[in-house]
Each structure stands twice: as structure tokens, then as C-alpha cells.
Amino acid sequence: MRLSARRARVRYRPGLFNSASSAGTLLGVAQAGLGLPLAVYAWYQTVHNARSEAVLLVVGLALLFTGALTVLFRSRIRVPLRHVVLAWIGAGALLCQAATGGQAITYTFAWTPSLLALVAFAVIPAAQSLAYPLIFIPLSLITLALHPGTSPADVAMSSLLMLATGIGLTWFARSALMAETDELTGINNFVGFAQVLNAAVRDIPPTVPLSLVRLDINEFALVNRREGLEGGDAAMVAFVAGISAELPAGATVARMEGDAFAILLPAFTAAQTQTWLAQVQTMVAGFSAGIASREGGESDSEFFGRAGKALFEAQRVGRGKVITHGGYYASPAAVRDGLTNGEFFLLFQPVIHLSTGATAGAEALVRWQHPTRGLVPPAEFIPLCEASGSMQVLGRWVVRESIEAAADWARRDRSDGQQLSISINASARELASAGYGDYVLDECATVGFPPSLVRIEVTETDFGTDAAAVRDNIRVLRDAGVLISMDDFGTGHSSLSRLTEIDLDVIKIDRSFVGAIDDTTDSPVADLTIKMAAALGLDVIAEGVETKAQARWLLDRGCPYVQGYLYSRPVPSDEFVARFVEEALTSRS
Secondary structure (H helix, E strand, C coil): CHHHHHHHHHCCCCCCCCCHHHHHHHHHHHHHHHHHHHHHHHHHHHHHCCCCCHHHHHHHHHHHHHHHHHHHCHHHCCHHHHHHHHHHHHHHHHHHHHHCCCCCHHHHHHCHHHHHHHHHHHHCCHHHHCHHHHHHHHHHHHHHHCCCCCCHHHHHHHHHHHHHHHHHHHHHHHHHHHHCECCCCCCECHHHHHHHHHHHHHHCCCCCCEEEEEEEECCHHHHHHHHHHHHHHHHHHHHHHHHHHCCCCCCEEEEEECCEEEEEEECCCHHHHHHHHHHHHCCCCCEEEEEEECCCCCCHHHHHHHHHHHHHHHHHHCCCCEEECCCCCCCHHHHHHHHHCCCEEEEEEEEEECCCCCEEEEEEEEEEEECCCEEECHHHHHHHHHHHCCHHHHHHHHHHHHHHHHHHHHCCCCCCCCCCEEEEECCHHHHCCCCHHHHHHHHHHHHCCCHHHEEEEEEHHHHHCCHHHHHHHHHHHHHCCCEEEEEEECCCCCCHHHHHHCCCCEEEECHHHHCCCCCCCCCHHHHHHHHHHHHHCCEEEECCCCCHHHHHHHHHCCCCEECCCCCCCCECHHHHHHHHHHHHHHHHC
16 A cells, blocks of 8 residues: 555656646756766767767756756746756757767757657646747757768658657647647636646745636526527637636636636735726626635645635625635634734824814724735735634724724823814624624723714625614614714715615715816715715715815815825824824914
8 A cells, every 4th residue: 555655646647747846856857867978978988089079068067057956946947947948958959969960879869859848748838848849850850961971861760750759749738738728718627727726826936916716607507598509608708708808917717617717816916806806897797706815835726615615605695796715814813813913003094174174083094914924905804804704803903902092192181172083994794793882882981982082984885784783783882972984985885765774973985086186177976975964964074185176175065074195194103193192282282
């Protein structure tokens, strides 16, 4: 049993040399295997037969040197460098063949392109490996035929054997290529995608993002029933053409089976992938998709499986949904460890009273300085935390830290008697969880901070999630004086009935509507929101104010509060205190 297991590990299998390390090792050994006998032969001829073979000696030593370098840096030998090494081996063989014209060893060098083609077939994609027999075998035959004194019969026999070898290798390469290609669409099939995924997981450094998408076309079976198999095939080809036209450079799309596809996106985070898919959804037939971002240490099968779990969840939620798998680095245990290790921190962006210029409060924004990923954008880790169930762990930490910071500001008495409010973002999962409202109030009581100075911000779309539980928590909070804000207003699907049925205090105008304002351009949505809020007795905060023209436009239309880079980027608490608390005290004393 032990012997057979050992043999199973060392036998050749497709993809054996996909990784940079294994391909580099093979190429290094191939160069040394050619260079060592070549150098020994040249040395022997020079010493014992008094016949200088300088070209062979130089090429042999050069192959030994480059072979050693290739093995030494084998983990960096990716596909482009593999082509360079293969071309160098082929060129070296041609040079030796040209230098030994008329000698018997010339025919040995003439066979090198066939061996080169075998190595190429092992270390590069099958379609690309075809170039080596097609280029180097004819060059080798031409070099052999041009030698003066070479027998035409020998050239003919060599040509026959080499061409037969080339045809055989080409047939093997094309067979491998067809085995990895979907017959209908011409893109990779499951086998081909497995090769690409395996190589990517092994070769792409952990510091480089790598995202995987698995998607299914919505109700494709209806297309087959309605239009027949030919119509279904045509729709499938059109879908693949649409996806391929929008595919980023370096990405790979494959048809797994039926109407199921996979897309590999190097250098794409989960957030970037979701944005790209949203654009693609407007251009091709409807689909549901699951996204996973590569985690350190996981295998390609685990990576592929997590994307499949996300797709299953997307299909369960409804057609056309895109779900991101929470991943391991955003799991509840990982978030708890991150909180313990001080990886998370808060920044605060001031909310400004537009007519007076005074600071009315601040919005708390969480950031994550991951030990291996660096500073992870909130647009990436927040959806992952929500998907993995760790958002409640993180959210409660944000509540506690935000209220403690605001309580510290409140202890610095302002001469105008005004205290600063604190705005805290809450996800749908948090606001729908039992006891969330009581937790916020308990934290206020612990540090002696008035609940009336707390604002809980929830995005517009989150108000539709588990409405009963959300209303219960909102009722608890509002009864204690906490204000409720609808964030990103205008980007979801709110209606007047939704605004009246939910107890709101503040509407925040999304930055996309504010950003359109300049000296010559208005924002009808922002204008309408301000008027509607006034009619409903709600406060308004405009986000993303970056220019004085935007501030003047909002002031003229009666918008009471603003925040944005015109006043400050999000800053740490100590900088916020220095600029917007202590400075205010000094200016009024």
C-alpha cells in the first residue's frame, strides 16, 4: 500500500507543472540536462581530440548557469518567463546545430526541438505549446539542410522522423486543449478552469487580491422549452459573448455545465467584483451569482466551494441577486481576534451646521488594519462581516467605542452650551437582532451620555429587512430619545408610504446627488428631498460636500446640515477633538 501510494504521488497528471515552482524546477533541470553533457562533450573534444568547440562550451556553460538560476528562483517562473526559457533552449540548440555542421552530433541537436515541445507541453497551456514544434522543427530542418556536405538522404530521413514527431505532439496538444474547452462556446470547461484556478491559487502572491465568481443564468430552462435546443444554444453563445466582451484583462471565464459558469478575477477584491458584476448585469441575460475572495492557506477546491455556497444563497434569496461569501478572515472568531489585537479603529467625520458653520456632531466610521491584508476598505470587509455573521460582534464594539468617544467630548464643556451628537452606522442584521436597542441604551447609561445625542444610521434598503424586528428596536431607541437616520436616501426603492410608516428623524442625501451640483448644474433629487423632509418635519444632512458651490446651493435651499471633504475627511478622535472641540472652545472663550 505504501509503495503504490508513493507511485501515485509522483506519476504525471494534467496540471502537475502548473505551479511556478514545479514548472521552474522542470525547466531548470531541462537546461542543466542539456548544458552538462554539452559542456563535457566540448571539453573532451578540446582536450583529447585537439578540436576546439568554443560555441558548444559557451552554450553548455550558459545553460548550466541559467538552469541554476531558474531552479533558484523557481517560485517566480510564471508563464511569460517560461516562454523566455523555452525560447532560449531552442535558440541554444539551433546555435549548436549550426556550429557542428557535418558532424554526427549535429543530428542529436536536430532532435532537440522535439524534446523542447514535450517540455513546453508540460509547463505552458496546450494552445501555446503548439508554437514550439511549429517554429523550431522547421528551423532545425532548414539549419540541417544548409550544412555543406550533409547527405540529402539523412536530411530526408530526419525530416520524416521530426515531422512525424511534430504531428504526434501537435495531436496530443490539441487533444488536451479540446479536453479543456467547452465545445459550444469555445471557452474553458470545468477541466480547463480547474487548471487555471489551480495555477492562480499557487502562483498569485497572497498579498494580491483574487476573486472567484460562480453564476447561473436565470430560468434558462424556459429558454430551451420556448425556443428549442438550437435557440437555447444561440442564447448561451450570446451570453458568453456578452460576458467575454466585458471581461477585465487577465480574467478567465468558463462554462462549468449547462447554464453554470465560473469567472476568475485576479487583482479584484470582492467589492470590485460586485461592482463589475452590477455593470455586466445590465448588458447580458439575467443571472444570480456568488462571490468569494481568496483566503490565505485555503485550497483551490475550498475557494471554489465558498463561491458555490454564495451562489446557493443568492439563488435562495431570489433571482438576479449577487451574494459575497463572508470568508474566513471576516469570520466572527477572526473579528474577535482583530478587536483583541487592536486591528480595528474609528475615524470621525464632522457634521456641520450649514448656516452657522458650527460643528453639530460627528459620524463614526470603522476601519480595519489587517495584519496581512493591510488597510482593508470598508466597502470590502463590511459586506463580508455581514455575510459571515460577524457584523454583530463588530457593530457592538463600534457602538461602545463611539459612545465612549462622544462622552469624552461632552465632558469638554462648550461655551455655547451645545453638545456634539454621535452618528453610528447600523447594518440590517444589527438593527433586526433582538436586544440591539437595549444594548445602545445600556452603553449610554454606562458612560453617562444622553441618548438624545445618539443617531443610528441605517441605509435605505436595510429598512425593508425583517421589518417587524427593525420596528421593535427603533421603537425602543426612539422612546429613549435616540434619533434614527435613513442613510444614502434616494439610492434604494423608498416610497412615501415607507417614509411615513417608519419612525424617522433624519434623511441623509446620498453623495451621488450632491456631487452633481456645480455653478451651472442643479440636483433635482436633492432639492426635492429637502422640500419633502421639511414637509414631513425631518432633518436633512447632505453627504459628500466637497466644494463651496455645493455648500451655497444647499444653503440657499434650506439644507440644515452637511458633511464632506470641504470641511474635513474622517480623522482620528484626538484630531477631531483638537480641530472641532478644543478649537471651538478657544474661539468662543
